[in-house]
Amino acid sequence: MQYILEILPSLFSGVVTTLEIFALTIVLSIPLGILVSLALTGKNIIKAIFEFYVWIMRGTPLLLQLIFIFYGLPIIGIVFPRFEAAVIAFVLNYAAYFAEIFRGGFQSIPKNQFESAKMLRLTRWQTLRKIVIPQVFKIVLPSIGNEVINLVKDSSLVYVIGIGDLLQAGNIATARDVTLVPLILVAVFYLILTAVLTLVLRKIEQRFDYWR
Amino acid sequence: MFQVKSLNKSFQGKTIIKDMNLDVADNEILSIVGPSGAGKTTLLRCITGLEKADSGKFFLDGEEIDPTDDSKSVIGVVFQDFGLFPNLTVIENIILAPQLVLKKSKEEALKEAQELIDKLDLTGKETLYPYQLSGGQKQRVAIVRTLAMHPKIICYDEPTSALDPKLSEEVGKIILDLKKQNITQLVVTHDVAFANQVADKVKEVKPFKEEG
Numbered sequence A: 001m002q003y004i005l006e007i008l009p010s011l012f013s014g015v016v017t018t019l020e021i022f023a024l025t026i027v028l029s030i031p032l033g034i035l036v037s038l039a040l041t042g043k044n045i046i047k048a049i050f051e052f053y054v055w056i057m058r059g060t061p062l063l064l065q066l067i068f069i070f071y072g073l074p075i076i077g078i079v080f081p082r083f084e085a086a087v088i089a090f091v092l093n094y095a096a097y098f099a100e101i102f103r104g105g106f107q108s109i110p111k112n113q114f115e116s117a118k119m120l121r122l123t124r125w126q127t128l129r130k131i132v133i134p135q136v137f138k139i140v141l142p143s144i145g146n147e148v149i150n151l152v153k154d155s156s157l158v159y160v161i162g163i164g165d166l167l168q169a170g171n172i173a174t175a176r177d178v179t180l181v182p183l184i185l186v187a188v189f190y191l192i193l194t195a196v197l198t199l200v201l202r203k204i205e206q207r208f209d210y211w212r
Numbered sequence B: 001m002f003q004v005k006s007l008n009k010s011f012q013g014k015t016i017i018k019d020m021n022l023d024v025a026d027n028e029i030l031s032i033v034g035p036s037g038a039g040k041t042t043l044l045r046c047i048t049g050l051e052k053a054d055s056g057k058f059f060l061d062g063e064e065i066d067p068t069d070d071s072k073s074v075i076g077v078v079f080q081d082f083g084l085f086p087n088l089t090v091i092e093n094i095i096l097a098p099q100l101v102l103k104k105s106k107e108e109a110l111k112e113a114q115e116l117i118d119k120l121d122l123t124g125k126e127t128l129y130p131y132q133l134s135g136g137q138k139q140r141v142a143i144v145r146t147l148a149m150h151p152k153i154i155c156y157d158e159p160t161s162a163l164d165p166k167l168s169e170e171v172g173k174i175i176l177d178l179k180k181q182n183i184t185q186l187v188v189t190h191d192v193a194f195a196n197q198v199a200d201k202v203k204e205v206k207p208f209k210e211e212g
């Protein structure tokens, strides 16, 4: 018990870093994902460019992308600090996944919704804001939820570029003190985080249950 | 007076509408009948601007209009599947476009909507969502929503296909009633009894056959 209390502060500061990366990624990658999904439903060259982007992001490991941005890019003179590199990698990666989810959501909106809106002379933006996005949001919520849970766990990958997240804090303590306790605590922390998020997501889904 | 002059429309080289002419006087109800596949829906979609005609002209009171220019469209439509917005309540469905497009104040839009709601016997349904309505109620909400935009011309595609005979008659009465308000109406229908009930004029369309 004494030992647990001793290592908790370092684990907590790890949790803070993990949550920072998590929150920044969510806040940035969801809007970006929506924009990319709109580009994906667009035409010709724009569409091709963003399809390529999604293909790269989904077709290569996130770990590779992380290493590429932090260790690779400096070779050609592009240097990001650790934390920024991590956030950039996560946002780019997750935006691609979110874009695919949103694209599917947009495509499942019946054509008559767009035609009704057009006949009521709503602008494209008004149609998106008032009709399409709320409907898409409801459709994609469960898939977004899955990705959000994944992100909590994926965030541990920042370990590889030397960021002091939860996993790193636990690993250091384990190596130093030769005990399993820190790693078990790390697992408990992750379980708490994902459980809380699952609960929050379920509440959000319920909140959008008022129409069908 | 609404006129269509030498309208042509083909899909992938297949002629659907060939040299079609229509004349509908103010307050008049024209019903458009014909076998399945004759191009009735296509005709309505050209008139409402949802489909671009290959050639042909549209005139309202002698002035040429472009249905695909929705900035000043005067044509409303009630779709076969109603096209209500499932994420909005009845009242929100109705006042959305008057507020956003006609720039009415909320009070004004609500007041007008309420009058129409009462007239079409939807009182008490204002805060329900479309999934909570019967087919006939959805139909009437769709009519109210269209009316709230003050169209000069209203097109209906198979307005009775989802209704039982009694409700069909109700909708027929509503359509007849709208005659008094200087609205020209075009009604596509399979339902001969319904056509007889409402129509001043009947236009028959036949599937176009290529010659030779």
Ligand SMILES: Nc1ncnc2c1ncn2[C@@H]1O[C@H](COP(=O)(O)OP(=O)(O)OP(=O)(O)O)[C@@H](O)[C@H]1O
Residues within 6 Å of the ligand: B011, B012, B016, B034, B035, B036, B037, B038, B039, B040, B041, B042, B043
């Ligand atoms: N977007 C489209 N692309 C290609 N062909 C189309 C398209 N829309 C309609 N058609 C064709 O045009 C013809 C007329 O279709 P339309 O829907 O106008 O018929 P309709 O008279 O409304 O039939 P129904 O009574 O069954 O509703 C059909 O042969 C149909 O296959």
Ligand SMILES: [Mg+2]
Residues within 6 Å of the ligand: B040, B041, B042
């Ligand atoms: Mg049809």
